[in-house]
Amino acid sequence: MILHEVKRGDLLLTNDPEKVDIDALCDLVAKQYWGPNRLRRTTRRAFENSYTFVLLQGEKMVGCVRVVTDFVTAAYIEDVIVDDSLRGRGIGQWMMREMMTSPDMAEQHRWLLMTADAQTFYEKLGFSAPGHPEWVMEKVIPYPTE
Numbered sequence: 235m236i237l238h239e240v241k242r243g244d245l246l247l248t249n250d251p252e253k254v255d256i257d258a259l260c261d262l263v264a265k266q267y268w269g270p271n272r273l274r275r276t277t278r279r280a281f282e283n284s285y286t287f288v289l290l291q292g293e294k295m296v297g298c299v300r301v302v303t304d305f306v307t308a309a310y311i312e313d314v315i316v317d318d319s320l321r322g323r324g325i326g327q328w329m330m331r332e333m334m335t336s337p338d339m340a341e342q343h344r345w346l347l348m349t350a351d352a353q354t355f356y357e358k359l360g361f362s363a364p365g366h367p368e369w370v371m372e373k374v375i376p377y378p379t380e
């Protein structure tokens with residue numbers, strides 16, 4: 235992994251694993267609309283096994299983007315969060331662009347994600363509905379509940 239850290243005002247965006255506080259990330263995820271669907275241990279394991287950028291304001295964790303990836307063939311984006319106190323100021327777009335253009339991702343082939351309502355947010359980053367939806371398949375097993 236290649237360290238990538240960028241500043242914007244008092245915010246620091248970093249992929250430094252030393253700065254990834256998984257407990258704080260679990261707290262952040264718990265506040266989102268999908269939070270109640272996932273046990274804390276599920277979120278914890280997901281972050282332990284993903285490529286993550288965190289957004290820090292001083293010591294406070296105020297955002298994140300988590301990526302499931304092999305760094306070359308495919309990257310599946312999850313848990314894109316900017317704390318509600320900072321929304322609507324271009325920080326989410328900046329965080330996503332920095333993650334997608336970070337040195338680790340220089341040869342990434344395919345980016346994937348699912349979103350219920352943020353299509354226009356991702357369109358600005360070059361995403362679109364799949365060109366061949368009939369080629370996309372999924373099998374979903376409910377998360378554990380205890």
Ligand SMILES: CC(C)(COP(=O)(O)OP(=O)(O)OC[C@H]1O[C@@H](n2cnc3c(N)ncnc32)[C@H](O)[C@@H]1OP(=O)(O)O)[C@@H](O)C(=O)NCCC(=O)NCCS
Nearest residue numbers: 314315316321322323324325326327349351352353354355
């Ligand atoms: C989505 C999120 C990360 C965006 O962060 P942000 O810093 O507010 O985003 P930006 O300011 O860079 O960009 C916002 C733009 O995206 C657009 N947008 C589209 N759908 C959106 C949505 N569901 N939520 C937020 N913005 C959305 C806004 O209209 C805005 O467009 P504009 O710049 O033309 O006004 C943030 O709102 C968030 O954490 N939301 C809760 C968690 C979430 O829904 N994550 C995405 C799951 S797929």
